[in-house]
Amino acid sequence: MRAVLASTGWYSTVPVLALAVVLTVAFPDGRISHFGPLELNPQLRVLVAVPLLMAVAVGISQGIAPIPIVFRNRRVLTVRAACYALTLIVSWGIVLLGSRLGTALPLPACLRNLLLLSGICAAVGALAGPVYVFVPAVVALAAAMVTPGESSEWAPWSMSFRETASTEQLVVAAVVAVVGLALAVWDPRSPGYLRRARR
Numbered sequence: 545m546r547a548v549l550a551s552t553g554w555y556s557t558v559p560v561l562a563l564a565v566v567l568t569v570a571f572p573d574g575r576i577s578h579f580g581p582l583e584l585n586p587q588l589r590v591l592v593a594v595p596l597l598m599a600v601a602v603g604i605s606q607g608i609a610p611i612p613i614v615f616r617n618r619r620v621l622t623v624r625a626a627c628y629a630l631t632l633i634v635s636w637g638i639v640l641l642g643s644r645l646g647t648a649l650p651l652p653a654c655l656r657n658l659l660l661l662s663g664i665c666a667a668v669g670a671l672a673g674p675v676y677v678f679v680p681a682v683v684a685l686a687a688a689m690v691t692p693g694e695s696s697e698w699a700p701w702s703m704s705f706r707e708t709a710s711t712e713q714l715v716v717a718a719v720v721a722v723v724g725l726a727l728a729v730w731d732p733r734s735p736g737y738l739r740r741a742r743r
Contacts, residue, residue, distance in 0.1 A: 552606055554627045556674075560601040561631075564594050564638050572646035582689055588705050591642040591649055595657035596681045596704070598635035603665030603677030605631045606731065624729045632662065652709035660703065660717035663724030670728040 549555060567590060574590040577583065605627045635658055643649040664680040687700035696702060697710055 549627070552623060552627050553674075554605055554630070556604050557601040557631055560597060560604070561634055561638065564597045564601070564635070565641070567591075567594050567597070568638055568642040569645065572642055572649075579689055584689070589707060591639075591646055592653055592657065592705055592707055593685075594642070595635070595639065595654050596661055596684065598631075598638060598658060599661030599665045600678050600681050601635065602628060602631045602662040602725075603669040603680075603728075604674045605666075606669065606674065606728065621729055624731060625725075628666065628725050628728060632658070635662075650707040650709070652714060653707050656709040656713050656717045657704060659714075659721040663717070663721035665724075666728035667724035670724075670731050670733060673733065 571590040575587040576590060576593070577587045579588075606624060636655075639649075639651065639654045639658065642654075643651055661681060661684060665677045668680055669677045684700065684704050688704045691699050691701045697706070697713060703713065
């Protein structure tokens with residue numbers, strides 16, 4: 545199993561997931577009132593924002609090597625799917641940890657954020673490469689900062705940081721996740737993985 549994870553580049557997710565755990569444990573009830581010079585109103589709960597970080601981990605769940613040798617086949621697709629599933633499971637475990645440590649953590653909102661951004665980050669990783677996976681999270685954060693407290697449930701703030709999630713939002717997030725992860729598993733940029741050099 546270790547060799548499989550190493551060959552796909554999955555271990556690159558470990559530092560990002562570890563940072564998510566640290567933030568979850570350190571700030572279970574923390575809120576962000578300022579982002580640089582910007583004052584946030586309403587304030588942003590830390591554990592609602594942490595899924596953006598975990599979405600980046602989902603996006604980099606696959607190898608960074610640009611020159612594949614192994615051709616695409618069922619086994620390769622299965623391994624890719626397993627890597628993305630593993631990252632999502634670990635990420636949801638971190639969310640559940642936050643729900644145990646924090647007070648009244650809105651799990652539906654965390655699930656919405658994790659699914660929505662994971663699908664987008666995974667698709668960006670598949671189409672543009674793992675180097676650009678952070679871009680959707682940064683864009684979502686920036687868009688939310690300039691539209692805080694918007695009443696529409698489809699505004700950037702509402703889709704990223706509102707502490708309630710409607711059924712419609714969850715359905716949209718799930719569809720985006722399925723499409724994005726399916727694209728990432730297929731990985732049109734790369735048919736396979738580099739073989740590890742034998743010594």
